[in-house]
Amino acid sequence: MTCKDFLKELTDYLDDSLDQPTRVELEEHLQWCHNCYVICNTTKKTIEIYRDSTLYELPDDLRSRLRSAIMTKCRAKKPSTSGA
Ligand SMILES: [Zn+2]
Structure with missing residues (x-):
């Protein structure tokens, strides 16, 4: 991966809507990729804050905005000396 x-897959992962094999793959990725680990934690917190203040479903609009923000952030970050 x-x-x-x-x-x-991140938003689905945080939504608990992934199947088990994909979930495991993501968790494995998190163990060696510090960058994604940080992104995952940040996104999870953002979603939790959002959920606390409103409903338990992420609207597609927010989901896609969140995703593109993450993608932009990831692209901006040049993979440096294995951040882990
Ligand atoms: Zn990664």
């Missing part, structure tokens, strides 16, 4: 794959 690449960082791109990871980011593609």
